[in-house]
Amino acid sequence: MIKFEINGKSTALDVDPNAPLLWVVREVIGLTGSKFGCGMGLCGACTMHLNGEPVRTCVLPVSAANGQRVTTIEGIADGESLHPVQQAWVDENVPQCGYCQSGQIMSALALLEKNTNPSDKDIQAAMAGNICRCGTYPRIEKAIKRVISNGQPLPQSSPKESAVNTSAAVTLASNATNATQATNVTTASSGVEIFEPAKREVPSKADTGVKATREAV
Ligand code: FES
Numbered sequence: 001m002i003k004f005e006i007n008g009k010s011t012a013l014d015v016d017p018n019a020p021l022l023w024v025v026r027e028v029i030g031l032t033g034s035k036f037g038c039g040m041g042l043c044g045a046c047t048m049h050l051n052g053e054p055v056r057t058c059v060l061p062v063s064a065a066n067g068q069r070v071t072t073i074e075g076i077a078d079g080e081s082l083h084p085v086q087q088a089w090v091d092e093n094v095p096q097c098g099y100c101q102s103g104q105i106m107s108a109l110a111l112l113e114k115n116t117n118p119s120d121k122d123i124q125a126a127m128a129g130n131i132c133r134c135g136t137y138p139r140i141e142k143a144i145k146r147v148i149s150n151g152q153p154l155p156q157s158s159p160k161e162s163a164v165n166t167s168a169a170v171t172l173a174s175n176a177t178n179a180t181q182a183t184n185v186t187t188a189s190s191g192v193e194i195f196e197p198a199k200r201e202v203p204s205k206a207d208t209g210v211k212a213t214r215e216a217v
């Protein structure tokens, strides 16, 4: 059983400890904002935060998240209000196809949470591992600088819970790993989310990094 906190909520999953965190988050938990690009830790499309640090989740076994705090692109907005970094992306019209952008935002956010006034060099160093095939780099830089010039303190992207709740561990049905199935999320009285396998439509190409990438080869 792997237990960790994701976007401020405790979860416990019966999954292969060697499965990449990206796969577990996308296919088991059902949060598909983080994308599969290279699968080799080289492009940054899969970037999430592990305890506030940007990590390449396509090459990170889910066991590395055990007892830790994971934040995905879905966890940084405050309800309907975009996170200031997301808002800057909108204001600068950053995305083109959009595929790389959740990873770009998570890397930028990790930088800005540590350094509220990064230099050009700092920005380039922090963003160097995030590739954009559409070449949106100038707009990404402008968006980061917009956040800096706004000068507003950034909200913490994922407040830490006091502890991962281990009392309501949930075992997934083994067929939850089937690509044609997803998860319904309900909240138990304990407050721990329960992930239940459920039928769903096969997602579109635009939403499945694995399919889109493989079919492009
Ligand atoms: S770095 Fe993870 S998909 Fe490319």
Ligand code: FES
Pocket (backbone or CB within 6 Å): 095, 096, 097, 098, 099, 100, 101, 131, 132, 133, 134, 135, 136
């Ligand atoms: S916006 Fe298309 S890959 Fe970056």
